[in-house]
Amino acid sequence: MVKDECKTLLDALNKVSACYRHLVICVGGTSDSQNLREELKKTRQKAQVLASANKNKLTTILKDKTISKDDRAEFERLWVLFSTCMEILEIDMRRALDLGQEFPLNVPTKHLIQTGMIGRTSAVAARAISVQNMKYEEGNDIDTIDLNELEQDISEVGEMIFEMEMKVNVLQWTVEAKQEPGTELKSTVSAGASSLGMISVHGDGNKKLCDTNKVFAGAMFSAVLIFAIVLAVCIVKFA
Template sequence: MGKDECKTMLDALNKVTACYRHLVVALGSTSDSQNLREELRKTRRKAQELAAANRTRLTASLKDKTTTKDDRVEYERLWVLFSSNMDLLEVDMKRSLELGQDFPLKVPTRHLIATGMTGSTTAVAARAMSVQNMKYEADSNVDTADLRELRTEIGQVSRMMEEMEMKVQVAPWAVEAKQEPGAELKSNMSVGDSSVGVISICDEEPKEDEAGEREAGSGTFCAVLVFAVILLVAGVLGYLVVSMS
């Protein structure tokens, strides 16, 4: 149950951090609004709560002397995934800070950026945090307060990562992956796509044979032509020799 619990918690963290990244992309776009900023704040705090829970659970499991060798290998793999997730979260939080500074909501004539994002982003955050119909009250000082909180939280995430590395000595390069690179993509290929690929390959093979036959025919014609020219030159030379004698 320990490993299953860790996997479940890590999966929840992955979903929330992915949601946060999706929301960050909308900053400064036509989808930017006070609701978006509030959703970003709620989502990143939810991610930090899950991160703290994951860190506590994984740290306890890795420091447990009774953990079997096989279980420790699995916990180390989860730890590496967790660390990578935290790195991405910190990067997105810093990006959110920069965009929030460049595109303050209180400036009505700001220049929007073309992100391709349109419409409301509330549903995305709601699905990630299991909350429906998220609505927030207006706050005239939302920019200043939120950016100040965001700076503080970025520092907290950085310190959390430093403490993680000090408490648990896990070398990422020493952890072996359970699947080969690209295994996820291969497993997602449908049978129909595979059939189409096979059909395409089968269709291409006769074309290659036909091309080979054409090349072989061209080579034979060239050889005959060269041989005929040689015979003609030999005949002319023979006639000249006979005439001169």
């Protein structure tokens, strides 16, 4: 039951983090707006809440010495996934800070990046956060205020990552993957093997054809050579 709860929390964090990354790409682009900055803030806060919940639950479980070896291996795998997700989230938050500082909302449109992203982004954010929580403050300039809050949030995420490493000593390179390496590529490999088989069949046919051509070319060359010798003898004899 606890394992399922951890997986559910981690899955939710992954989805919200992916949503946040999508929104960050739009900062400074033609779809940038007050609403986008609000969505970024809401999504970031949701990710932090989920990250804190993941950290607390996984930390408590992994510090328990009574769990079985198999369960510990599974929770360590979830811990590695969680740590990776946190590192990616921190990178995206730093990218959002850099872009937000580089492209304030009051800049002329001609200075915006032509990212190819157009239209509203609320549909994307709604996949991770319920629409009723997205309440925009139309008259409030969040440009400078939110960047200051973002800097503080980045610091808190960094502290969370450091605290995770101090409380739970899980060496990522010692954690075994749940699936064998390349499992997801087996279908591709099978398809490739079938293609190679077909190439092999065609290759055998081509080889036989090539051998026949070589015999024919050798016979023609021999006939031409004999004809040239006979012709030369005749010329010498009747000269």
